[in-house]
Amino acid sequence: MYKLQLLKITFFLSYFITAPLVFGDGPVGDHVNDLKGHLNEYGGEIEWLTKEIRKIVDRYDNLGPSGVNSDEIIDRWETVKVHSAIESTHVPLYASVWQSLFSIKTGIDQQLPISEVNAALRELEIKLWQSLGAVKLAARYQDEGLLETLQTRSAVTPRAILTEINQQLDRVLAKLAERLPDQALEILQETYAYSFEAVEDEIKEKNPSLARELEVDFKIRLPEIISSDEGSRQAEMLFQTTKSKIDEARRLIKHAGEPQ
Numbered sequence: 001m002y003k004l005q006l007l008k009i010t011f012f013l014s015y016f017i018t019a020p021l022v023f024g025d026g027p028v029g030d031h032v033n034d035l036k037g038h039l040n041e042y043g044g045e046i047e048w049l050t051k052e053i054r055k056i057v058d059r060y061d062n063l064g065p066s067g068v069n070s071d072e073i074i075d076r077w078e079t080v081k082v083h084s085a086i087e088s089t090h091v092p093l094y095a096s097v098w099q100s101l102f103s104i105k106t107g108i109d110q111q112l113p114i115s116e117v118n119a120a121l122r123e124l125e126i127k128l129w130q131s132l133g134a135v136k137l138a139a140r141y142q143d144e145g146l147l148e149t150l151q152t153r154s155a156v157t158p159r160a161i162l163t164e165i166n167q168q169l170d171r172v173l174a175k176l177a178e179r180l181p182d183q184a185l186e187i188l189q190e191t192y193a194y195s196f197e198a199v200e201d202e203i204k205e206k207n208p209s210l211a212r213e214l215e216v217d218f219k220i221r222l223p224e225i226i227s228s229d230e231g232s233r234q235a236e237m238l239f240q241t242t243k244s245k246i247d248e249a250r251r252l253i254k255h256a257g258e259p260q
Contacts, residue, residue: 031081032088035139038081042135045080046128050121052076053104057121061114070108077101082132090134091170097131098177099232100124158199162250165195166243172222173239177232185226192218199253206252210245217242 031038053073060068077083077097087094103120106112168191175184196218204211222242225235 032085033142035085035089035135036143038085039132039136039139042082042085042132045082046132049076049080049082050125050128053121053124056108057104057114057117060108060117065108065111068108070105073101073105073108082128082135085135086131087174089138090131091167091174093127093131093134095170095174095177097124097127098174099236100127102177102179102232158202158253159250161195161199162246162253165191166246168195169239169243169246172226173236176226176235181226185223188218188222188226199249202253203249207249210249210252214242214245214249217245 031041053076056068056070056072086097100120100123104117104124107117107120168187172184172187172191175181175187196214200211200215203214221238225238
């Protein structure tokens with residue numbers, strides 16, 4: 001039981017990004033170094049944010065697209081501190097929040113039925129409260145000193161590097177959700193150069209076909225979808241496929257003393 005709990009803690013903490021953190025909207029605030037002290041503020045911000053976006057959606061329902069500035073949705077999101085708290089705590093949830101925000105914005109811009117926009121808003125609310133749960137858990141571990149301990153470690157074994165690659169792919173997807181393709185491509189290229197190439201030979205020894213597939217993903221498929229105008233759903237599906245291949249590579253590479 002203890003080993004299982006430790007593995008769960010390690011899995012969650014692996015999503016925490018080390019300081020100093022710089023995001024698409026500038027440097028992160030000092031509040032992320034005291035998550036516990038800001039939990040009530042984060043919760044209040046989520047309540048305020050959902051009410052503000054609900055007002056925008058209601059105006060769309062009553063006045064139509066001409067009565068709404070959909071950019072206000074993103075503006076509201078970028079003003080709250082919980083924005084960077086979620087990004088520094090759980091990148092996959094952060095990406096999903098952005099995707100939901102843009103689903104609402106796109107629905108308004110494309111004049112979709114109000115039922116579809118309302119559905120996107122409900123999805124956003126779910127993602128925001130899930131994200132606050134992740135922040136609360138991170139606050140607990142931060143208070144116990146576990147986050148700082150993890151930050152001093154770096155991936156050195158092939159399987160640890162592969163785990164790190166999937167975390168970086170989540171970061172790429174988050175930047176795509178933020179509509180920051182240049183940053184997404186930069187992270188992808190760095191991940192390939194500094195992480196994938198470090199384990200490519202070992203993957204090739206175990207499964208040459210899998211190594212070739214991953215090479216094509218990093219060099220062709222993923223850069224193409226980052227540069228394309230395809231929707232976030234298509235990008236998410238492709239990235240999940242690549243992550244599954246990374247998971248398969250990780251299963252192939254087993255070292256004595258490493259947990260399976």
